[in-house]
Amino acid sequence: MNKQLIKIILFDIKSNLLSCLLLTFQMIVAFFVIGNLCSITAYKTVTVNALDGFDFPKNCYSPSSTDIYTDGGIVVDYDDIEKERNLSYYIAENYKTEGRSEFYEEKDGTEYTLSVITEHYFDIFGFEVSKGRLFQNTEYGKELSDNPPVVLGSDFENDYNIGDLYLDKYEVVGILKSGMKTTFLKGDKSSVVSADNKVFTPVMSIESMKAQGIDYPTSLIYADDKSDLAAINDYAAENGMNTYNFISADETRQLIDLVSTKADISLIVISSIIIILAVFSMIQSTLLYVRKNIRELLIHLICGASQSDILLRISAEVLIINLVGVVVSSLIFMSLRTTLVFMLTGIATAVIAVVPVMVSIKRKPLIMQIKEEK
Amino acid sequence: MMITFFAVTYFLCAFLISMFLNSVSSGVAGRLSDNAEIITVNQDNNSESALTYSDLGDILSKHKAIGAIKLVIEYNSGYALFDYEKTSSENSAPTAVIKPELEPYCMTINGRKTINFIGQNYTVSSINIYGGKDSDFILQSDKLSGSTVRFSGLTLIIDNKDKTPSVTESIKSDINEKNPDTNIRTDDISKISGKSNLFTSGNIVIIIAILLIGLLILMNSGVFTWSWINSKRSEIMARRICGADDADIKKNDIHKFSYDLRSRHTYRLYCHTDPYSYSCRFLLSRQYQNFRRTYIRSVHPSYRRYNFLQSE
Numbered sequence: 001m002n003k004q005l006i007k008i009i010l011f012d013i014k015s016n017l018l019s020c021l022l023l024t025f026q027m028i029v030a031f032f033v034i035g036n037l038c039s040i041t042a043y044k045t046v047t048v049n050a051l052d053g054f055d056f057p058k059n060c061y062s063p064s065s066t067d068i069y070t071d072g073g074i075v076v077d078y079d080d081i082e083k084e085r086n087l088s089y090y091i092a093e094n095y096k097t098e099g100r101s102e103f104y105e106e107k108d109g110t111e112y113t114l115s116v117i118t119e120h121y122f123d124i125f126g127f128e129v130s131k132g133r134l135f136q137n138t139e140y141g142k143e144l145s146d147n148p149p150v151v152l153g154s155d156f157e158n159d160y161n162i163g164d165l166y167l168d169k170y171e172v173v174g175i176l177k178s179g180m181k182t183t184f185l186k187g188d189k190s191s192v193v194s195a196d197n198k199v200f201t202p203v204m205s206i207e208s209m210k211a212q213g214i215d216y217p218t219s220l221i222y223a224d225d226k227s228d229l230a231a232i233n234d235y236a237a238e239n240g241m242n243t244y245n246f247i248s249a250d251e252t253r254q255l256i257d258l259v260s261t262k263a264d265i266s267l268i269v270i271s272s273i274i275i276i277l278a279v280f281s282m283i284q285s286t287l288l289y290v291r292k293n294i295r296e297l298l299i300h301l302i303c304g305a306s307q308s309d310i311l312l313r314i315s316a317e318v319l320i321i322n323l324v325g326v327v328v329s330s331l332i333f334m335s336l337r338t339t340l341v342f343m344l345t346g347i348a349t350a351v352i353a354v355v356p357v358m359v360s361i362k363r364k365p366l367i368m369q370i371k372e373e374k
Numbered sequence: 375m376m377i378t379f380f381a382v383t384y385f386l387c388a389f390l391i392s393m394f395l396n397s398v399s400s401g402v403a404g405r406l407s408d409n410a411e412i413i414t415v416n417q418d419n420n421s422e423s424a425l426t427y428s429d430l431g432d433i434l435s436k437h438k439a440i441g442a443i444k445l446v447i448e449y450n451s452g453y454a455l456f457d458y459e460k461t462s463s464e465n466s467a468p469t470a471v472i473k474p475e476l477e478p479y480c481m482t483i484n485g486r487k488t489i490n491f492i493g494q495n496y497t498v499s500s501i502n503i504y505g506g507k508d509s510d511f512i513l514q515s516d517k518l519s520g521s522t523v524r525f526s527g528l529t530l531i532i533d534n535k536d537k538t539p540s541v542t543e544s545i546k547s548d549i550n551e552k553n554p555d556t557n558i559r560t561d562d563i564s565k566i567s568g569k570s571n572l573f574t575s576g577n578i579v580i581i582i583a584i585l586l587i588g589l590l591i592l593m594n595s596g597v598f599t600w601s602w603i604n605s606k607r608s609e610i611m612a613r614r615i616c617g618a619d620d621a622d623i624k625k626n627d628i629h630k631f632s633y634d635l636r637s638r639h640t641y642r643l644y645c646h647t648d649p650y651s652y653s654c655r656f657l658l659s660r661q662y663q664n665f666r667r668t669y670i671r672s673v674h675p676s677y678r679r680y681n682f683l684q685s686e
Contacts, residue, residue, distance in 0.1 A: 022593050064479060066447050066491050068528060188475065189449050226481040230495070237493040240419070240426065240524040245490050251478035259475060273386045280382070281594050288604065 005309060008300075009316040012289070019285055020321055026278045027325030027349070031342050033271040035329055037264060038338040043191075044260040048253055050181055050192040055124050056249035060098060060220040061229060062185035063244040083241050085215050090235050092206050092216040098124060099219025100182075100200070103212075107167050114150070114170075114199045116209075118217050122151075125182045127195065130154065132162040132174030135202045144208045147171040153196040154178035170201060184219055185252050188259040221246070275349060282318050282353035290314060290357060290369075298366045311361070315354040322346035386591060410441065410533035410563040411542045415549060415556055419524040423553040427492050427521035430530075433548045434458050437541050444529040445491060445513075450476065452511035454492065459534075470496035472511045477501050493523035531563070 013020055091097060100115045119140045121127075127134065129151065139149055150170040152160055157175050164172045180195040203209070209216050223229050226246055233243040247255070290297065297310055326346045330339040417424050435458045442453040450473075470489055472480075480487045480498055487498040489511070496513050534541045546558050603610075610623055618626070 026594075064448075068445055068447065068492065068525060187449065187478065227483050230481065230483060233490050233493070233495070237522050240424075240522060241493075242523055243490045243493045245479035246481065247478050255475060255478045269389065273382060273389070276382050277386070277591065277594050291604075 005305075005313070009313055009320075012293075012313065013317055013320060016285070016289065016317065019281075020317060023278060023281055023285070023321045024324045024328075026274060026281070027321060027346070028328050030271050030274040030278060031325055031329035031345070032332065033267055033274065034341060034345060035333040035335075035338050037267040037271060038333070038335070038341050040260050040263050040267070042335075042337065044256055047183075047190055047192055048256055050183065051190070051249055051253055051256075053126065054183070054249070055126065056220070057098070057120075057124070057222065059222055059224055059248075061223060061226060061246035061248050062220055062252075063218070063229075063232070063246055064187060065242060065244055067242045083239055085213065087232070087236055087239070087241065088216040088218045089206055089210060091218045091221060091232060092209075094231070095218075095229075096222040097216070097218045097220060098222070099184075099217040101215040101217040101219070103214040105167050105169070112167055112199070114201050116203050116214060116217055117200050118203050121200075121217075124220075125180070125195070127151075127180050128177045129174040130157065130177045132172070134174055135200075140202045141205050142202075142208075143205055144212065148201050148204075149173040151176060151200045153180070153194075153198045155197045156199070166199065170199075185247060185249060187247055187252060188255045190252055190256070275345070279349055279353050282321070282349070283356050286314055286318060286353065286357045287360070289317065290361070294366060294370055298370060301366060310366075311354075311358060314357055314361075315350070318350050318353045322350045387588075406441075406531060406533045406563055407535055407538075408563065409535055409538040410531055411538055412561040412563060413530040413532065413542060413546060414527070414559045414561065415525075415530060416527040416558075417525070417553055417556045419526040421553070421555060423555065424524040425549065425553050425556070426524050427494075429552060430525075430528075430549075431456075431521075433545055433552070436548065437544045439532055439534060439541055439545060441531045441533045443492075444531065445511075446529075447491075450510040452491075452509050452513065454513040468494060468496045468513065469499040470511055470513045471500045471502075472498055474501055476511060492525075493521035533563075 088101070098118045098120055100117045100121060102113050102115050104111045104113055106112070119137065122134050132151075134151060135149060147165065148170055150166050150172055151174040152166065152172055153176050156166075157178075160166060160172045160175065162172055162174070166172055176195060178196060181192050182195045182198075183190055183192050203217055204212075204214075206216060221229060221232075226248075229244075229246050236243045297313070300313070301307075301310055323346070326339070326342045329342050333339070415425075434456060438458045440457045440459055442455045445452050445454060470491070472489060476489060477498075480489045482488070483495060488495045489498055490496070491511070491513055530545075532538055532542050532545065542560060546560070549556055549558060613623055613626070
């Protein structure tokens with residue numbers, strides 16, 4: 001019986017293939033918009049939650065460069081980097097800063113990236129170690145030593161032990177727990193990154209940093225008032241460099257809220273309108289199907305099919321359209337949360353589309369409808 | 375349901391058209407005259423002879439240039455407008471109109487909200503902008519003399535109407551005179567104005583999305599119209615029996631379809647004035663249907679057989 005029912009359903013779909021394809025396509029478009037909406041919401045949730053979880057100091061601001069891009073992108077050469085490095089030393093000499101900067105060590109022809117961090121960096125991002133310890137206060141701001149301490153991300157856990165030398169030079173004092181996260185504040189483009197593959201070393205004295213040609217970490221700059229940072233722009237302009245605008249962690253959260261809300265509203269409007277149109281078409285399609293095949297359905301009923309078989313046959317088209325839409329869209333987005341949203345939307349759409357037909361059949365049995373038509 | 379469907383459809387159409395117009399609107403660049411020209415200047419900003427924005431301001435001032443500098447920053451873009459023909463507002467402070475998304479970057483200096491671009495502080499005069507898709511900010515500066523930043527490259531738009539070609543040539547020669555190593559390229563305004571480059575990579579995604587949804591609307595409308603005609607099949611047949619030809623049926627159906635969309639009440643009024651609808655209503659009336667059923671059952675051979683089978 002089931003096999004026969006499936007055959008009948010497949011035949012029904014085949015006879016109405018064009019309409020089915022159209023509606024499936026429409027559902028995929030709707031799910032695509034919903035998927036983008038989910039991605040924006042997920043980004044917002046993850047970033048804002050992470051920013052809430054970090055302990056950013058109140059009066060800290062992150063610089064955002066106003067470098068001008070042209071057709072070929074900005075020209076960055078050695079002198080530019082040198083100028084920027086000098087700016088970082090100027091900032092370090094005149095302001096209290098937090099954050100991390102990166103430099104490279106070469107070994108056997110391979111470049112390894114190390115992150116220089118300030119005293120409260122680990123506290124701000126709530127880093128914890130699985131082995132060893134974090135840096136002690138006395139290890140920050142020191143002159144260059146033979147074996148500077150390093151704390152490794154959890155990816156290095158199997159390769160290094162406490163006391164080992166990283167790149168034959170840096171003494172491993174701790175290994176971070178897995179899942180530690182960090183970020184650079186970049187307004188609405190801020191993103192949370194994993195610290196599992198990072199190698200951290202404490203910031204040295206400005207003189208040592210200058211001697212080694214390493215940027216001073218200035219990703220967060222303390223200022224009682226934002227306008228106090230105007231001097232940084234004055235210095236940059238004097239040296240012919242592009243200037244900066246500054247943003248705090250709170251302002252970053254507000255900005256992410258503003259940008260994602262704007263995007264959410266337009267995507268919600270578009271997706272709901274497409275779904276409403278699809279639901280209308282599905283209702284129309286099922287009603288038309290019943291009207292066209294009313295005699296056949298009645299014969300099916302007379303031959304022993306139950307009421308639920310008939311309802312399944314009528315609603316099969318809608319269910320398959322939604323199922324295909326959900327599967328294809330889920331394959332595009334490959335996200336469990338998004339798939340769940342697709343499934344819920346698909347089920348809701350199918351139910352709404354099938355209810356009018358069910359109600360009409362309950363109110364007026366098929367035999368009555370045929371009689372009326374006659 | 376059909377009224378709701380088409381109401382939603384029309385709303386979506388209006389929404390899509392506004393989205394489309396928004397996406398193709400080129401804002402500041404679109405308001406420039408057809409004579410406007412683009413000068414792209416690239417230079418090594420670390421060389422001693424590299425031009426600063428201030429130097430550029432002096433050159434523009436010398437030739438009384440009117441136009442804009444297109445500024446593309448990492449995550450935003452906008453224009454710095456200049457008009458060196460005006461002399462009255464030479465000493466006015468540089469001002470900026472920005473999008474709300476840029477407000478968090480502002481800082482308060484001397485009680486005024488300011489934002490920094492190209493090495494100069496701009497007083498924010500408004501935080502609400504509609505300058506097109508590529509205008510997150512518009513800067514108004516009579517002089518670029520405040521900026522000592524040496525630029526590596528910039529896009530300059532000169533729009534002195536009829537004088538544009540001569541002004542452009544003069545500016546180019548002055549730039550070359552100050553820094554002979556500068557690479558200067560001149561382009562037609564259509565490159566950024568959006569007048570002839572509707573299908574840019576940024577626009578194409580939006581246009582495809584709009585066309586796709588438009589296609590869906592069209593196909594849905596087709597399905598709906600088809601089902602509407604299907605539901606009126608018996609009525610059309612009745613009309614034909616009563617003497618209506620193809621043209622009459624088409625004409626009346628189009629009328630009725632549009633009336634149906636507007637109001638069922640209007641449709642009812644329409645039925646009273648339609649010559650065919652009287653006969654049609656008669657043919658579909660209960661009295662006629664009962665008469666027809668009784669007549670067919672008594673006369674038609676298949677019904678006679680049906681009755682016979684039933685009695686069997």
